[in-house]
Amino acid sequence: MSFTVLIPARLASTRLPDKPLADIAGLPMIVRVAQRALESSASQVIVAADSPQIMEACSAHGVRAILTRADHPSGSDRLAEACAQLGLDGDDRVVNVQGDEPLIAPSLIDAVAQMLLDRPQAAMSTAAHALDSSTEFANPNVVKVVLDAQQLALYFSRAPIAWWRDGFSGGIGTRLPEPAPLRHIGIYGYRAGFLRQFPAMAQSPLEVTEALEQLRVLWHGHRIAVHVSPEAPGPGVDTPADLERVRRVFSML
Numbered sequence: 256m257s258f259t260v261l262i263p264a265r266l267a268s269t270r271l272p273d274k275p276l277a278d279i280a281g282l283p284m285i286v287r288v289a290q291r292a293l294e295s296s297a298s299q300v301i302v303a304a305d306s307p308q309i310m311e312a313c314s315a316h317g318v319r320a321i322l323t324r325a326d327h328p329s330g331s332d333r334l335a336e337a338c339a340q341l342g343l344d345g346d347d348r349v350v351n352v353q354g355d356e357p358l359i360a361p362s363l364i365d366a367v368a369q370m371l372l373d374r375p376q377a378a379m380s381t382a383a384h385a386l387d388s389s390t391e392f393a394n395p396n397v398v399k400v401v402l403d404a405q406q407l408a409l410y411f412s413r414a415p416i417a418w419w420r421d422g423f424s425g426g427i428g429t430r431l432p433e434p435a436p437l438r439h440i441g442i443y444g445y446r447a448g449f450l451r452q453f454p455a456m457a458q459s460p461l462e463v464t465e466a467l468e469q470l471r472v473l474w475h476g477h478r479i480a481v482h483v484s485p486e487a488p489g490p491g492v493d494t495p496a497d498l499e500r501v502r503r504v505f506s507m508l
Contacts, residue, residue, distance in 0.1 A: 379444060
């Protein structure tokens with residue numbers, strides 16, 4: 256498949272300073288992420304860095320990187336600049352792999368890219384998996400998504416959706432609705448032309464309420480195709496505890 260993986264990498268992080276450079280089994284985390292992405296079917300894998308330090312770390316390990324502005328307000332803005340630098344536009348496919356996902360499955364990257372081929376009406380694609388925990392279903396930090404018959408997103412929410420009519424009668428902690436609710440996985444595919452336009456789109460009221468950028472896409476009338484993965488993704492890295500967990504995984508590989 257012909258698509259580009261872009262990995263946005265920002266040096267500043269409140270919970271884990273210099274996160275892209277954190278050592279994981281002898282390599283910087285951003286390099287570990289790029290190595291996983293290189294196992295996918297992508298035609299190119301490029302880190303969109305915000306600092307010379309990240310550029311140097313990538314160069315030292317043979318990972319292609321480009322320098323983007325340090326003052327972008329979001330990862331989408333950084334990706335849009337990267338598309339412009341690389342000359343990506345129109346229906347060129349771009350998969351955004353987060354720079355803190357060193358255990359991401361290459362097959363998941365391919366599946367998200369494939370959804371843009373399978374659903375030509377969609378400007379974006381992403382992924383989800385079935386939840387089996389009522390605690391996660393109720394957790395506002397776990398984003399849920401509901402789909403239509405074509406696997407196009409109807410809505411994303413921090414609330415437990417879809418909610419069954421008699422759900423409150425037994426209490427949320429007792430069981431899950433059927434079919435199983437879907438947890439959103441934070442990986443995105445884009446048509447490059449749409450990605451370059453997205454940062455200029457007005458925020459939507461729903462996006463502000465839920466603090467979910469993908470709701471801007473739906474609010475403006477665009478579609479998001481969703482690959483339903485049979486399994487949950489590997490753990491990402493947001494905190495020092497997450498980093499230690501991932502280091503333990505790599506120590507056993």
